[in-house]
Amino acid sequence: MISGYLLLAFTYHAAEYTMRFYRNIPLFLGLLLAVVIGTYAVAKRQGFKGQSAWRLQTNLRTLT
Numbered sequence: 101m102i103s104g105y106l107l108l109a110f111t112y113h114a115a116e117y118t119m120r121f122y123r124n125i126p127l128f129l130g131l132l133l134a135v136v137i138g139t140y141a142v143a144k145r146q147g148f149k150g151q152s153a154w155r156l157q158t159n160l161r162t163l164t
Contacts, residue, residue, distance in 0.1 A: 111134045
């Protein structure tokens, strides 16, 4: 759990600092994409499956 947090924090802040200091938009977008992919990987590693890894509701009864 801590390693997942560190991975996500590192990639997010790397993207933030890339934009702040280098203003390199393609690298910034690539690192933000890495944050999204890393988030999904951490959720899968923690045991979530499919859409529940994103906390999306799949049961229609819970939406109403």
